[in-house]
Amino acid sequence: xxxxxxxxxxxxxxxxxxxxxxxxxxxxxxxxxxxxxxxxxxxxxxxxxxxxxxxxxxxxxxxxxxxxxxxxxxxxxxxxxxxxxxxxxxxxxxxxxxxxxxxxxxxxxxxxxxxxxxxxxxxxxxxxxxxxxxxxxxxxxxxxxxxxxxxxxxxxxxxxxxxxxxxxxxxxxxxxxxxxxxxxxxxxxxx
Amino acid sequence: xxxxxxxxxxxxxxxxxxxxxxxxxxxxxxxxxxxxxxxxxxxxxxxxxxxxxxxxxxxxxxxxxxxxxxxxxxxxxxxxxxxxxxxxxxxxxxxxxxxxxxxxxxxxxxxxxxxxxxxxxxxxxxxxxxxxxxxxxxxxxxxxxxxxxxxxxxxxxxxxxxxxxxxxxxxxxxxxxxxxxxxxxxxxxxx
DNA sequence: GTAATTTATTAACCTGGGTGAACGAACCGG
DNA sequence: CCGGTTCGTTCACCCAGGTTAATAAATTAC
Numbered sequence: 494x495x496x497x498x499x500x501x502x503x504x505x506x507x508x509x510x511x512x513x514x515x516x517x518x519x520x521x522x523x524x525x526x527x528x529x530x531x532x533x534x535x536x537x538x539x540x541x542x543x544x545x546x547x548x549x550x551x552x553x554x555x556x557x558x559x560x561x562x563x564x565x566x567x568x569x570x571x572x573x574x575x576x577x578x579x580x581x582x583x584x585x586x587x588x589x590x591x592x593x594x595x596x597x598x599x600x601x602x603x604x605x606x607x608x609x610x611x612x613x614x615x616x617x618x619x620x621x622x623x624x625x626x627x628x629x630x631x632x633x634x635x636x637x638x639x640x641x642x643x644x645x646x647x648x649x650x651x652x653x654x655x656x657x658x659x660x661x662x663x664x665x666x667x668x669x670x671x672x673x674x675x676x677x678x679x680x681x682x683x684x
Numbered sequence: 685x686x687x688x689x690x691x692x693x694x695x696x697x698x699x700x701x702x703x704x705x706x707x708x709x710x711x712x713x714x715x716x717x718x719x720x721x722x723x724x725x726x727x728x729x730x731x732x733x734x735x736x737x738x739x740x741x742x743x744x745x746x747x748x749x750x751x752x753x754x755x756x757x758x759x760x761x762x763x764x765x766x767x768x769x770x771x772x773x774x775x776x777x778x779x780x781x782x783x784x785x786x787x788x789x790x791x792x793x794x795x796x797x798x799x800x801x802x803x804x805x806x807x808x809x810x811x812x813x814x815x816x817x818x819x820x821x822x823x824x825x826x827x828x829x830x831x832x833x834x835x836x837x838x839x840x841x842x843x844x845x846x847x848x849x850x851x852x853x854x855x856x857x858x859x860x861x862x863x864x865x866x867x868x869x870x871x872x873x874x875x
Numbered sequence: 876g877t878a879a880t881t882t883a884t885t886a887a888c889c890t891g892g893g894t895g896a897a898c899g900a901a902c903c904g905g
Numbered sequence: 906c907c908g909g910t911t912c913g914t915t916c917a918c919c920c921a922g923g924t925t926a927a928t929a930a931a932t933t934a935c
Contacts, residue, residue: 553825561828576818585825608807615806616799622813627767629820634744634776636827637752637860641922661883669828674922676884832892852913865892867914 495520498543498597501569505620506613515610519603523596531572531588531596538577538584540598544570547594548655550663552587560587562666564632565655571621572596591659636669642678644668686711689734689788692760696811697804706801710794714787722763722779722787729768729775731789735761738785739846741854743778751778753857755823756846762812763787782850827860833869835859 494517502508502516525531525547532538534554544566551564551574563586566572577584578601599607608614635644645668649656656664665675685708693699693707711734716722723729725745735757742755742765754777757763768775769792790798799805826835836859840847847855856866 553829555829563824563828575814576821579814579818608810613806615804615810619799619806619810619813622810622817623766623770626813626817626820627770629817629824630767633754633820633824633827636824637754638744638746660881670921671923672883673885673924677922680884851911861891862893863913864894864915868892871914 495543495545495597497545497569501543502617505624506611506617508611508613512611516607519607520597520599523598525590525594525596527590527593529590529594531590531594532574532577532584532586534585534587535583536577537581538574539581540573540600541578541604542572543597543599544568544572545595545597547590547596548592548658549588549590549594550659552589552666553585554587560666562663565591565652565659565667567655571625575625591663641668641670641674642681645675645678646682686734686736686788688736688760692734693808696815697802697808699802699804703802707798710798711788711790714789716781716785716787718781718784720781720785722781722785723765723768723775723777725776725778726774727768728772729765730772731791732762732764732769732795733787733789735759735763736786736788738781738787739783739849740779740781740785741850743780743857744776745778751857753854756782756843756850756858758846762816766816782854832859832861832865833872836866836869837873 494513498520499508499513499516508516520543522545531542531549546568549566549572550562551566552560552562554560566588572588574584574586574588576582576586581601608618611617635647639647645664648664648668661675662672665672668675668678670678685704689711690699690704690707699707713736714733716738722733722740737759740757740763741753742757743751743753745751757779763779765775765777765779767773767777772792799809802808826838830838836855839855839859852866853863856863859866859869861869
């Protein structure tokens, strides 16, 4: 029984015992080393993940090859390239493990079975999508409305633990500036 | 019968005649003048809208009072402040009509009834959320990866008709620069 | 424990967009 | 049709962040 996965789903919908068994039966554990890829840009994302242990980053690649880190994912969060997963298309984004990670995966077809066969499956799909959509909206609002200094403070505030675990150049990319600029911001803030 | 609304929903799920009647019965038309607000920041968004006619902009307000235009909405699209609508909280975003508009509105409670009473209601909720989530992801990727010039070209490409209908300062805000800078970009591009 | 590599900081210079203001054009309202 | 407002462009100047490169600090490898 994948208790973390089950109880996370139960934050959204009610599950009976058969349904819990079913969900546990379609989720398989995969392990990743630091810097391994859960998904490379260009691949098709054929499974949704649930992070049991570890830390990941989502990134997109600019025309000049530079990687922009968009977001971080941690324990008890779902992960996938929605864009790729939903239409079986080549993923624009990549997903990389920043630490050794353990990720439960559910295939596309099994997720559709979950939506169909679990009583509140469709509702779960809606609620989880609403949830992550709101996160993305917040991030979009922030990048429009906040300057880099504020965004760095937001980051430190939102992810107090991550600051120690993540190389600075991923943070600077997330904030939307280059490493020298993040250094300047940090210097300004410490004075 | 609100045929545009019904057929838009039918792009996502199947509806029988009773369900079409039901949906038509819970949607009410409201008319707005140019510059009227569908929702002001701080208000709670208690209904989801379906734009029958018109053009709207979504914006967020910076600490200094400056409005940042995040997105535009047009005919046959749904509209709401999800963040406000979903948790009945004060909306961070505002929604304003850029042209005289006609918007069908469905109250929160009636939308929940739609989700529960229409056979594929929950699925519709999931699919529509997935759809707009992908849009938002694309925009986030773009603002991270593209420079203002590219974003302006994207805008012109994505919304060829809107360029004529929207004041330049809303476009510049959407692109993420100030009006003088958009002028410079336009000048560069025309040379 | 030391060398090699990677990462963070700092410095000097450059640049694209911000700012404030002036000007011109387009758009209204009467 | 005219006077007023609003909107887009342009100019001069400024500045935050980019760039390149050097250095220092921290990791990693052996």
